[in-house]
Amino acid sequence: AQKVTQAQTEISVVEKEDVTLDCVYETRDTTYYLFWYKQPPSGELVFLIRRNSFDEQNEISGRYSWNFQKSTSSFNFTITASQVVDSAVYFCALTAIQGAQKLVFGQGTRLTINP
Amino acid sequence: NAGVMQNPRHLVRRRGQEARLRCSPMKGHSHVYWYRQLPEEGLKFMVYLQKENIIDESGMPKERFSAEFPKEGPSILRIQQVVRGDSAAYFCASRRGAVEGNEQFFGPGTRLTVL
Numbered sequence: 001a002q003k004v005t006q007a008q009t010e011i012s013v014v015e016k017e018d019v020t021l022d023c024v025y026e027t028r029d030t031t032y033y034l035f036w037y038k039q040p041p042s043g044e045l046v047f048l049i050r051r052n053s054f055d056e057q058n059e060i061s062g063r064y065s066w067n068f069q070k071s072t073s074s075f076n077f078t079i080t081a082s083q084v085v086d087s088a089v090y091f092c093a094l095t096a097i098q099g100a101q102k103l104v105f106g107q108g109t110r111l112t113i114n115p
Numbered sequence: 116n117a118g119v120m121q122n123p124r125h126l127v128r129r130r131g132q133e134a135r136l137r138c139s140p141m142k143g144h145s146h147v148y149w150y151r152q153l154p155e156e157g158l159k160f161m162v163y164l165q166k167e168n169i170i171d172e173s174g175m176p177k178e179r180f181s182a183e184f185p186k187e188g189p190s191i192l193r194i195q196q197v198v199r200g201d202s203a204a205y206f207c208a209s210r211r212g213a214v215e216g217n218e219q220f221f222g223p224g225t226r227l228t229v230l
Contacts, residue, residue: 037221045158045206045221091157100171101210102148103219105157 002027004094006106013082014114021077021109023092029053034068034075035093035103045091051075053097082113117141119209119222120189127228134194134201136225140209147190148219149182152204164190197229 003026013019025034036048049059051068059066063080079086092106120139128134140147145166150158151174163171164184175182179197184190194201204226208219 043204043226044223047218047221050218093158100163101219102160102163102171102174103150103158103208104160105150107157 002029002032002094002096002104004092004104004106006090006092006109008109009107010110010112012112012114015084016081018078018080019082019111019113021079021090021092021111023075023077023106025073025075025092025094027073027094027096029096029098031097033095033097035095036066036075036077037091037093037105038088039091039108040088048077079111084113084115087111087113119144119207119220121205121207121222121225123225124223125226125228127230128197129230130198131196134197134227134229136192136194136205136207136227137189138192138207138209138222139189140207141211141220144209144211144220146210146212147184148208148210149190149192150206150208152206152224154203158206161192194227197227199229202227202229 005024032053034051038046056068056070065078067076089108089110091108093103095101095103119141122137147164149161151161152158160174162175162182167186179195181193204224206224207222210219
């Protein structure tokens, strides 16, 4: 069975601080994808990144960076110099590459950036 | 190329009524997923459909819920005799085909409120 754990339910920081959202996963699949989605107050789901289990290179996109550590089954997400617009609920998700490819989501981390 | 469309965006029903949620996948996408997000929780997979076929319904409640994806027209998630516990956001996602790595694109969701 697959499982995604986001232990941090809520995080609150002051604008311009760096913040890291943790994601730990469990899977028996040898190949899989990991995702991060953002859900702003308006409610839609915004795709941020997909990472293939073959590729452990860290990725940076502007103020966002992701650290994939297969050895610890973690896929953490860091926002550098946070901004108020980053306030949202962030979901980590996992899917097997083969089969139905249904996404398994974590419980989400509610991030509040205070001015 | 329009994204995934869901309607209605908001739906209010009284206990015992029926709810019909519609999802039009992106053009060229033949795979549809339905997910449910209960208040303050992550998304949970409900059902995976291809045109005219239910592939995986392991996340669907055994009673009152059904889904279809006809040859023509949108996918429909139907909830009969709604109860207060059905109040949630229902998200539809679509992807192109069975090729590995096809990303799921999410619609804006339908927020169902049962009075």
